[in-house]
Amino acid sequence: MKENITIHGLSFRPYLSREQIAVKVAEMGRLISRDYQGKRPLFLAVLNGAFVFAADLIRACDVDCAITFIRLASYEGLNSSGTVKTVIGLQDDLQGRDVIIIEDIVDTGHTMSQFIPQLEQLGPASIAVASLLVKTEALECEVDIRYVGFEIPTKFVIGYGLDYDGLGRNIPDIYQLAD
Numbered sequence: 001m002k003e004n005i006t007i008h009g010l011s012f013r014p015y016l017s018r019e020q021i022a023v024k025v026a027e028m029g030r031l032i033s034r035d036y037q038g039k040r041p042l043f044l045a046v047l048n049g050a051f052v053f054a055a056d057l058i059r060a061c062d063v064d065c066a067i068t069f070i071r072l073a074s075y076e077g078l079n080s081s082g083t084v085k086t087v088i089g090l091q092d093d094l095q096g097r098d099v100i101i102i103e104d105i106v107d108t109g110h111t112m113s114q115f116i117p118q119l120e121q122l123g124p125a126s127i128a129v130a131s132l133l134v135k136t137e138a139l140e141c142e143v144d145i146r147y148v149g150f151e152i153p154t155k156f157v158i159g160y161g162l163d164y165d166g167l168g169r170n171i172p173d174i175y176q177l178a179d
């Protein structure tokens, strides 16, 4: 992993290497494969941030599955605005499906706690959440995250799909805002 990097004038330090991430994603994939044997889950990846994680996670899952994408936005810059907007609506029929939401990161939990009830109205058989990162101490809502990659402190992170104002998504490792 490189040394500190600078994005939009802010310094970020190495935090989780691509190797650590790969080990964790493989482990999450094994758990999901075990739990969904004989089922055909529908992964629902939350754009934009989860696209890298979703691509790796579904390839770590050894089970018949489908994937679709939804775009929600609750974040501007470094602070959560606390409001959730559905930018791209969901076209798929969720009736009777076992849905697994793929999130890159759960911070305050507002996004998931508003989104899950909306999904429940569409009649899925089950809903589970898989999030690579969870800022446990920042959680303000009760969110049941069945598959957690890493519990991390309340510090802004970038890389592996996560951005800071549009930049950083292409970085293969995860970096944390330096003090």
Ligand code: IMP
Binding pocket: 046, 049, 074, 075, 080, 103, 104, 105, 106, 107, 108, 109, 110, 111, 112, 155, 156, 157, 158, 162, 163, 164
């Ligand atoms: P929540 O609603 O506060 O849980 O925020 C969830 C969304 O905020 C995530 O899907 C991300 O898009 C964004 N987010 C939260 N923390 C970070 C971070 O540290 N880096 C980049 N994006 C973040």
